[in-house]
Amino acid sequence: MQKPDFLQSGDRIRIVSPSGKVQKDKIVPGINLLQKQGFEVLVAPHTFGNHFQFAAKDEERLNDLQLAFDDPDCKAIICARGGYGAIRIADKLNLSNFRKHPKWLVGFSDITVLHALFQKEGFCSIHGAMPAFFLKENQPSESFTELINLLKGKSSDVLVPPHEFNRNGNTSAQVIGGNLSIVYSLLGTPLEPQTDGKILFIEDLAEYLYHLDRIMHSLKLSGKLAKLRGLLVGGFTDMKDNDSPFGQTELEIIRDAVKDYDYPVCFDFPAGHIARNLPLILGDDYVLTVTEEKAQLSRS
DSSP states (O other): OBOOOOOOTTOEEEEEOSSBOOOHHHHHHHHHHHHHTTOEEEEOTTTTOOBTTBSSOHHHHHHHHHHHHHOTTEEEEEESOOSSOGGGTGGGOOOHHHHHSOOEEEEOGGGHHHHHHHHHHTBOEEEOOOGGGSEETTEEOHHHHHHHHHHTTOOOOEEEOOOTTOBOEEEEEEEEEEEHHHHHHTTTSTTOOOOTTSEEEEEEESOBHHHHHHHHHHHHHTTTTTTOSEEEEEEEESOBOOSSOOSSOHHHHHHHHTTTOOSOEEOSOSOSSSSOOOOEEETSEEEEEEOSSOEEEEEO
8 A cells, every 4th residue: 555755744635525514713712723734724615615515516516526636735634524415526536636746635434435536546555634633722733633643654552551442462464454345335336445354443323323333234134344464443432322212322233243253352442433543544554453451553
């Protein structure tokens, strides 16, 4: 997998909204923080647009993203937010100029669609915080600080406390994945994730427990879980139940879906729709070690 060049002070970053509409007052402080880091920050024309639940019409969001892809001086594209909408434009993107001048793509949630596109085209991308999450109590958040470090080529090992559902083991492989509902929605499409021999990262927000169970069983039946090298379970936030309870928690559902396999599994990995959303280079090689005392993820 090809990694773009890491960033230096003065490099250009473009902000785009390829999916849902954003609240400008929540995004601008994060953009200002990027500028204070010494980057040239350009905001796409329709970043703060409003077209029903989208940031703009499909063709407008597509044009903004295409402009960023085609810019030879742009070193990173940071998505303003997720929401919904990337799948409506992903198949229309032209990567011919991007291949000549690769750049980092940063985002999570619905941006998993674009991460899947990058995987298909052979490029790494970054699952990481977006501008609304760059500050915490008016100070740079850990999620932001670690993202900037990673964009500059520096990374720290991620240490995770032990969890009762963890499965011990040691493995080395590419990390792929992102939002679980998006991964599931891409089955049977040209962007379907290829999971064999990979460490799969999953996270999700506000799903019903029965639907999570459906997703995990669908992934299992389709063979997407059988030949993994490891599983990272990130934040599963604000999960919902019906009036008639499902009978298992979200983590029990995931644990049982992979109980027949023997690869290492790490629960409570600090990434997803949570305050501590540490960045991952999707498509890059990592070493995952899970023991009784801790789990650790390190870049190879």
